[in-house]
Amino acid sequence: MAQRTYDKIWDEAEDSLEKLVNEELCDEPLEHGKDRHASFHMVATFYVRYLQIMRNVEQCYNQLVQPQKRQLLRFLLDGVMGRLLELKQEMLQLQCTEYYYMDDILEDFKLMPQDLEVPIPRYIVNERKQILQDRQKHFRELLAKLKPKVNQTRDEQVSMSVEEAVRLVQLVERARQGRLSMNNVHKQKERKCWAKQSCSVVVMDRVAAAQKIQKTLENTSLLIDESLEAQHCAVQIGLERELVNEMDAIKDKIQKVEGLGIKEDIQEQIRQWFVECWDIAGAFPDYPNENDGGSAAIIAEKTFNELKEELVPQELDQQKKGKKNIDEKKNRKDKKEKAAAKKEDNGWKMLPSNFLPTITEGHKTYNEVWKHRDEFICFHQKFDVELMRKIKRKEVESEIRVQVDNLMREELIKLQIVVDRQKTKGKNKKEKGKQKKKAKKTRKAIDLTANRTIESLFEELVNQGVLVQPQRIQLANLTGEYSYRGTGMELLQTGTEPVPSLFDLHQQVKLCVILPLGSPTVHEKAPLVRSLLLVGPHGVGKKSLVHAICTETGANLFNLSAVNIKGKYPGKAGLQMLMHLVFKVARNMQPSVVWIDDAEKMFRKKVPKEEKELDPQRLKKELPKMLKFVKPGDRVLIVGTSPVPYEAELKSICKVYDKILQVPRPKYASRLALWRSFISNKGGVITPVLDLNSLSVLSDGYTPGHIVQSVQAALSKRRLQLQRRCPLVAAEFIHELVQMRQVSHEEDEKLKVKPCKNADGVMKSLASFRI
Known part of the structure; x- marks a missing residue:
């Protein structure tokens, strides 16, 4: 499909994502009191909707070529995946089970059970393909060095006389000659049978011929798809490399041309903030730490009263803090009782999300940059230079701001020393003492292999x-197949x-x-x-x-x-x-x-x-x-x-x-799929004569390992060659299956588990076995 098609899919996914986020951010539908069934239905609905969005976003990320679009799609994809995991955790707390069946939701949205399958993002392996190939090569080299040592030890242990060696050679040669003679006899019989048959007889029946044609077509289509996917990945990697190289060049250019101007603007802005604070409160403010954002936290617009409250002298703040601590100690019990009462009244309430801010930020960027963008400008799907400059200008500004903050902190300290030297000296002593105490507490873990790579x-x-x-x-x-009776069995x-x-x-x-x-x-x-x-x-x-x-x-x-x-x-x-x-x-x-x-x-x-x-x-x-x-x-x-x-x-x-x-x-549906896949992968031809339904019913109580062993034992090389004249029958596999030990009902009952809560009251799935 063309790039425009995936742009439309992305646009539809963003529309549905906007509706879904607005519903989640609304507080009213998230409180259902003690009705846990209604709460679970709501969370499960969100889960299914997020899953469909994740499927579309992953498809767009894998197929689109424009590198800046792919960066935003990757950001959104991680956010949607994380929200999906959070909703899954909410369902675990509500229903106390890892496995849940949502047939009613599938019916409401007119979806198939296959639509509930969680896609594995292809970038997990594709973006690390070269690293994985190098690792496999390194593995082979290391294992190749170990093989000669193993062979030497085996040669030293095995000792044989000349007579025994000659006897072994004779036995092997006689066995080889016997196999050759038997093969010649079988070939002659087959030639006689084919000679007796008339030329008008069809050599291969319709089912076998159709299956052979399908296999050849599937193989050719897979080869074509793999080659196209490799070319597509090469184009994506090439454009991303161009983007990285150009980004570094643009960043260096902005630092050289605009760096001094940005630095002066930030310094003037901070000095103006110092002056305004002195005029309002008669004192200089505390400079924000790097963890709080530094001087970037000053830019937020505030009213006069808010700024005045923040800039009250520290002595008054300490007095207020003392009073607040007394009041807080008295009111702690009341707050706990109120919180417990709210929990009892409201029942379950969804926990705050770590990924909703990521999703909203990505959606906002899409609306501002890509939603109404003319794609004719980006016809060749290369990066946009102007958009890149805006991003790099922000990065350069943040880097310069860190340097300016260090300078302005020193300037603020000098100003405070001029105003009140005694207070600043006391503060510096206290801060140094605190730093020393903290340094004593921190201990580094001992590295037993510090000198090794x-x-x-x-x-x-x-x-x-x-x-x-x-x-x-x-x-x-x-x-594995979907459990179509899951809802009924769950009840x-x-x-x-x-x-x-x-x-x-x-x-x-x-x-x-x-x-x-x-x-x-x-x-x-x-x-x-x-x-x-x-x-x-x-x-x-x-x-x-x-x-x-x-x-x-x-x-x-x-x-x-x-x-x-x-x-x-x-x-x-x-x-x-x-x-x-x-x-x-x-x-x-x-x-x-x-x-x-x-x-x-x-x-x-x-x-x-x-x-x-x-x-x-x-x-x-x-x-x-x-x-x-x-x-x-x-x-x-x-x-x-x-x-x-x-x-x-x-x-x-x-x-x-x-x-x-x-x-x-495996249940019946899974056993049916297992028999079909194992027989076809081994080279067997599935005809109407082979009753897979009976095999699936009779193999109840057996594991996939038993099914694999029975298929391997029944489908020998000789049996695969005789499929044209003698098609496969279910009795051949049952004969091999009966000889194996079946899993008893008692073992199944012992492995059944029930959920419980851990010491912190958090639901832990399958945490206690029923014996």
Whole structure:
């Protein structure tokens, strides 16, 4: 599509965003008293509307080429994503569950269930493509150095005599000759069968021919799409580089030509402020700190009375403060009682948002700059020089203002010394004393590897097998269908989490993990999730989800499982060094995922004799300590996987993991999609003879891992070659499936969970298991 089409999509998204923000900023509809159902319906409606806006904004950001438009779209996209996460947290507090079903809202907006799927922004990986490629290349080089050492150890261990070697060679040669003879016999039989058939017989049936044509067309279209996308990305990158180079040149030019004039104007403005304050209050004002904005805070227009109140002498202020403190102590109890009464009267009320100001600022910029802009001026989709000058002039002004503030603070101190030397000396002494006390309190953390580079630490962790290369698994390839009976099943649930579908689980992984890890802006302001525990039976896809998270976000994968770190970094000092290395590299090479398999072993009361050598409780004390240092902006996530979480101490495991998500066995719709995708990916042809519905019904109680194993066992190379004469039948897969162990109903009941609140009264999803 043309660039104008995406401009129209952006314009429509901005219109709907303006309506939505106006509704949110209005106080009346956000208070529904004690009617939590009505409150949830309102928040869920906002969630669905924001989700559609996010989809459109992400599409525009990915397709538009003009670099200045893309900067604003990126700003808006991060704001909408963050607001989406905040609304999801509000729904969690209202309904006390991670999984919610909004069929009534879909019906109101005339949407499909697929419209609820959260899109993963493509910029998360595309903008870091070169970094990820260099990292993979570095991984291969390091692993290539380790392979010769492994081969040498194997050669030293294996020893064989000449006679045994000759016998092995003879056995292999006889087996090869036998295979060749059998292949010749089969080929001759096939030739005779084809010779007997008449030439008029169709070699391939219609279904197989149609499927073959579709596959070839899909492959060619995918290749064309990939080439076009690569060209499109190259154009975007080229224009952004031109913009950066031109911005630096324009900034230097503004500093040389207009820098002195801007500096003089700011100084005159501040001196005029000094004079006005002296005329009004008879005293000089306190100069604003850098954290408060410096002299930029003075520019705000104020009335005469407001300015006079601010400029009252400090002695009067101290007297007033003393009186206020007495009154505040008396009135604290009354305020608490009033606040509690308001909460009881109003019930639930939406918390203030960290992302609504971002959205409103981006929308305001769009209305002022791009809404009524003539696109003929920007026909070639290059940057606008005049718009760039305005932005860079503001940056130069802010940089010069910092320098001027330092000079004017000194000038103000000199003026105050002339007026009253004694007061200024007392103040300076107090300020110096405070600074000294603060300096004593601050302590720097000890860096155990201060003399080493991050690259050397990276190589050490790779050599030790702690930093591993994740498998390339995309979340879209982990097939899962929407729960069409979710609303009805939700009404039947009593006190426990409704059993989610794979589609629901993938949505939660996107919202809680992928979006915050992929965007630094979202991670800083969104609800913080430092750790996640994935719960489910063997073969349900927990490890695949961990690798999918790393693939979708381009994250590093650190394996701190007990089996993997056995014998590495022994002792207490070694353990401290291991945790220091992992978290230092994880923070410096964000985003990062720290994976702990069999997480329940760390929190068992007694360690079995067979597992004492592994020492699974080695990280039990160190892991909570390191989690305290993970703050907003540190895109580091701890992910644990556990097939039997009910064997651990519930209190200790819930303290470590912020969220606990159940990875369910696939339901009928998901099993149907899994059978279809696994058989086709293996090379099997799905014909009307193959009853997938029966397979989906009979495979109830089995995991995706069981389905994969049965498909691989049934579809051998020889069986794939015989598909033309003998199509696939469901009985072949059932025969392989029956030989595997089915997940019992008791195991499912043990994995069911119910929500509870933590010590602070905040709702924590899936925090206690029902045993």
